[in-house]
Amino acid sequence: MNMKRISALEVQKKNPNRVNVHLDGEFAFGLARIAAAWLKVGDLLADEKIAALRLEDERERALQQALLFLSYRARSEKEIRQNLKKHEYSADSVEQTLTRLRENRLADDTQFAQAWVENRNTFRPRSRRALTLELRQKGLDDETIQSAVADLDEEALAYESARRKASRFQSLEWGEFRKKLSEHLARRGFSYSVAAPVVARLWNEAHTENLKYEDEE
Numbered sequence: 001m002n003m004k005r006i007s008a009l010e011v012q013k014k015n016p017n018r019v020n021v022h023l024d025g026e027f028a029f030g031l032a033r034i035a036a037a038w039l040k041v042g043d044l045l046a047d048e049k050i051a052a053l054r055l056e057d058e059r060e061r062a063l064q065q066a067l068l069f070l071s072y073r074a075r076s077e078k079e080i081r082q083n084l085k086k087h088e089y090s091a092d093s094v095e096q097t098l099t100r101l102r103e104n105r106l107a108d109d110t111q112f113a114q115a116w117v118e119n120r121n122t123f124r125p126r127s128r129r130a131l132t133l134e135l136r137q138k139g140l141d142d143e144t145i146q147s148a149v150a151d152l153d154e155e156a157l158a159y160e161s162a163r164r165k166a167s168r169f170q171s172l173e174w175g176e177f178r179k180k181l182s183e184h185l186a187r188r189g190f191s192y193s194v195a196a197p198v199v200a201r202l203w204n205e206a207h208t209e210n211l212k213y214e215d216e217e
Helices: 047-070 077-086 091-103 109-123 128-137 142-149 154-169 174-187 192-216
Strands: 003-011 018-023 026-032 044-046
Touching (some): 044 047, 077 091, 128 142, 154 192, 174 192
Antiparallel strands (some): 003 018, 003 044, 018 026
């Protein structure tokens, strides 16, 4: 059995939570400080033990990378997997990390889909078709997507999206008002059959308010 002797254990200058392990006088690999706590200079390590330590460390680093990635916003499993692969973690470490995240409900595509739809509805309303496309690009399966978008009221969402934009176009004539607001709704994925009555409703509301104001004067 091939054995190597630990010749030095040095805390990393840039990251005091990690230790550089030297074997037979040469740097071999880094370990989390907690994982290296039981090691001491002079210990002999077999190749199998070295491989196990390095795999354990990679899995821990992959988990920390995933948690950092998730700290900015919720992510789909596909996004997490792609991020870990971008940082060159092995397939084994990627899948192990996703398993740990699922166990702690930090990776849940059903919750992610619902949160994505709610966020869009609140800040940038768009159609069921547009949301379906976005979620599909995030790697979610059709069943999860359909569950998340099933109860959407497209007319209400189109109205809310157009209402936020309509104030910019109130000084325009009807033809230009309709064109610009319809284009806005089309970019949000709303069909003509949904957009047309919403545009007419907002035009009528705006001009009804103007008429009331003129009558009061």
